[in-house]
Amino acid sequence: MNESVQPRYESMHSEAMPEPDRAERVGALLDRVMGSGLSDSLTDNQRAAIAWHAANGDRERAHTTRVFLKKSRLDGADPIICVYVDNHSFLTDLSANRDLYLARLANWGFFVSGIEFGVDRDAHRTRTRGAKQEARQQQSSSAHLNAEQQRQVQELASKVPDSLKESVSKAIAASFLAESEK
Numbered sequence: 001m002n003e004s005v006q007p008r009y010e011s012m013h014s015e016a017m018p019e020p021d022r023a024e025r026v027g028a029l030l031d032r033v034m035g036s037g038l039s040d041s042l043t044d045n046q047r048a049a050i051a052w053h054a055a056n057g058d059r060e061r062a063h064t065t066r067v068f069l070k071k072s073r074l075d076g077a078d079p080i081i082c083v084y085v086d087n088h089s090f091l092t093d094l095s096a097n098r099d100l101y102l103a104r105l106a107n108w109g110f111f112v113s114g115i116e117f118g119v120d121r122d123a124h125r126t127r128t129r130g131a132k133q134e135a136r137q138q139q140s141s142s143a144h145l146n147a148e149q150q151r152q153v154q155e156l157a158s159k160v161p162d163s164l165k166e167s168v169s170k171a172i173a174a175s176f177l178a179e180s181e182k
Contacts, residue, residue: 044069048081051110056101063090065120069112078113081105084120091119149176 042050049067052060066084083101085091094101094117102115145153153176157169 044079048079048110048112051105051108052081052083055104055108055110060094063087065123070116072113074113078111080114080116081110081112082116082118084118084123086120086123088119091117145173145176149173152176 045068048069052064052067063085064083065086066082068082069079070082072078072080083094085094098115098117102112105112105115153169153172156172157165160168
């Protein structure tokens with residue numbers, strides 16, 4: 001019986017493990033899947049946004065709101081990439097490291113003659129609007145608690161310092177609502 005199990009196991013094992021000559025680099029695979037077919041349908045601005053996000057880290061991606069290309073003032077020169085971010089302090093950081101970002105884009109294979117940074121004024125309004133809506137939802141969520149749950153929230157929150165009462169009350173109320181939705 002031991003002899004009949006061994007050949008099956010070896011054939012499964014060899015199918016599960018690729019041979020060294022069948023291994024493929026991740027970059028080549030992504031290029032084959034997304035490279036030529038997808039890149040042909042992208043606009044120059046979309047390519048610029050992809051290059052910016054790919055060449056930089058999480059911090060830059062988190063603060064970037066818009067990326068687009070602008071024609072260079074010099075004939076025949078590469079375009080200028082314009083990057084808009086969500087706040088002035090991050091704009092200062094980017095501007096101080098302008099050459100670093102140009103080098104990162106060039107290393108990624110996206111060549112531009114310059115880079116301009118700006119603050120997206122709409123990003124602040126959108127963020128403020130979203131925070132106000134979230135606050136309204138939290139206020140209305142406490143209204144959905146029944147009298148017993150509201151009493152429990154007040155009782156549990158009474159045991160914490162005054163500076164934490166509001167946030168603890170909200171967290172307890174959210175917990176009660178999450179349990180009731182299950």
